Amino acid sequence: MNALPSRLVSQERLMRRLMAMARIGATASGGVDRAALSAEDAAAQALLAEWGAALGLDATRDAAGNFFLRWEAGAGAPLVSGSHLDSQPTGGRYDGVYGVIAALEAVQAMREAGLAPRRPVEIVAWMNEEGSRFAPGMMGSAVYGGARALAEILPARDAAGVSVQHALAATAAALPGIAARPLGGPPYAYIEAHIEQGPELERAHCPVGIVSGIQGKHTFHVTVQGEAAHAGTSARAERRDALLAATAMVQALARALHDEADIVKFTVGRFDVTPSAPSVVASRVVFSIDLRHPDSAELRRLSALVAPVCEAAAGPCAVEVARLSAADSLTFPEAMRARLRRAADRLGLPRRDLLSAAGHDARYLHPVCPSAMLFVPSRDGITHNEAEFTEPADLYAGACVLADVLAELAMLEEQP
Numbered sequence: 001m002n003a004l005p006s007r008l009v010s011q012e013r014l015m016r017r018l019m020a021m022a023r024i025g026a027t028a029s030g031g032v033d034r035a036a037l038s039a040e041d042a043a044a045q046a047l048l049a050e051w052g053a054a055l056g057l058d059a060t061r062d063a064a065g066n067f068f069l070r071w072e073a074g075a076g077a078p079l080v081s082g083s084h085l086d087s088q089p090t091g092g093r094y095d096g097v098y099g100v101i102a103a104l105e106a107v108q109a110m111r112e113a114g115l116a117p118r119r120p121v122e123i124v125a126w127m128n129e130e131g132s133r134f135a136p137g138m139m140g141s142a143v144y145g146g147a148r149a150l151a152e153i154l155p156a157r158d159a160a161g162v163s164v165q166h167a168l169a170a171t172a173a174a175l176p177g178i179a180a181r182p183l184g185g186p187p188y189a190y191i192e193a194h195i196e197q198g199p200e201l202e203r204a205h206c207p208v209g210i211v212s213g214i215q216g217k218h219t220f221h222v223t224v225q226g227e228a229a230h231a232g233t234s235a236r237a238e239r240r241d242a243l244l245a246a247t248a249m250v251q252a253l254a255r256a257l258h259d260e261a262d263i264v265k266f267t268v269g270r271f272d273v274t275p276s277a278p279s280v281v282a283s284r285v286v287f288s289i290d291l292r293h294p295d296s297a298e299l300r301r302l303s304a305l306v307a308p309v310c311e312a313a314a315g316p317c318a319v320e321v322a323r324l325s326a327a328d329s330l331t332f333p334e335a336m337r338a339r340l341r342r343a344a345d346r347l348g349l350p351r352r353d354l355l356s357a358a359g360h361d362a363r364y365l366h367p368v369c370p371s372a373m374l375f376v377p378s379r380d381g382i383t384h385n386e387a388e389f390t391e392p393a394d395l396y397a398g399a400c401v402l403a404d405v406l407a408e409l410a411m412l413e414e415q416p
Contacts, residue, residue, distance in 0.1 A: 031386025092388020
């Protein structure tokens with residue numbers, strides 16, 4: 001190796017690729033709408049495959065829709081880095097995609113530095129991290145890591161009734177030149193770069209965050225069944241109003257899960273009413289629950305309250321509470337975090353250790369291989385928003401740290 005890869009990372013090239021990706025699914029307000037397994041998602045993968053081919057990287061996809069670019073080198077389990085390409089419906093230009101493009105930039109810098117890795121190196125774009133089209137999120141990484149079976153995710157449907165199975169087939173048909181690969185790992189190690197999606201790094205004037213772990217998250221799907229009735233002729237005492245019951249449940253949950261310290265994060269982000277007609281009593285309501293807490297024991301205690309609280313507030317309606325996911329808090333290995341700290345220090349970059357309040361695909365790699373995450377700042381902490389922004393210099397700094405740590409790991413003989 002003739003030079004540290006960080007010296008060959010190009011901020012101009014990094015930004016050019018990020019902005020090219022931002023044009024795929026671009027919104028009028030400067031954001032991105034690139035749903036998982038959509039035509040836009042397939043176009044983003046096609047562009048990534050084109051960039052990879054120019055560097056001699058082989059593009060493949062597995063049965064769960066995860067996309068890989070592989071630098072065939074050495075032997076054994078691959079060193080993997082990446083994130084995701086899908087976005088929220090009114091998402092920003094950096095969430096997820098930065099980790100994929102930063103990994104590509106790091107690999108290009110490693111190749112230009114003359115690195116001869118002891119093992120293959122792979123760039124990955126995980127399928128459906130966001131969960132905005134198909135629930136729950138992080139489907140691709142969960143299947144890859146063995147936390148979910150492929151058969152478990154295939155029947156999931158979006159709001160239009162399209163299944164994951166159908167969307168996977170459509171995406172594969174749109175990418176005929178990309179070969180299929182076996183499902184699963186485990187990798188030698190995994191590192192994910194990501195924007196912080198919070199305000200801590202910006203406030204601390206730190207371009208790099210070393211992620212200590214990820215707070216726990218449990219998600220639920222609640223179905224409230226009532227009975228449709230005429231708004232003008234049905235008596236209140238005879239109504240089975242699913243909307244009134246559902247809103248009573250949400251308010252009861254807000255009270256039961258409230259904490260003065262504002263550590264609990266309780267969110268109802270989706271609320272679907274049937275038949276959704278002005279003069280008809282609602283017959284059915286389906287809503288989502290996202291519940292988070294950094295302490296796993298407390299998260300499990302709060303999670304156990306959800307079903308009984310909903311049942312107590314159901315009134316004359318029936319309610320079914322289905323838990324979609326139950327991921328407790330985790331801590332990344334200290335040895336992996338130390339490598340990121342040392343790389344930042346060598347580059348003279350101020351850094352800060354912090355917990356990730358948001359969920360990431362690294363959650364499902366953590367049980368199967370040494371894993372780590374690094375953050376770069378988010379302006380004003382804004383994310384899942386078209387106004388999402390990170391300074392190019394900070395994006396560059398994160399890519400430099402990533403390049404040097406990947407190079408270090410790629411040359412190790414022992415376990416990281």
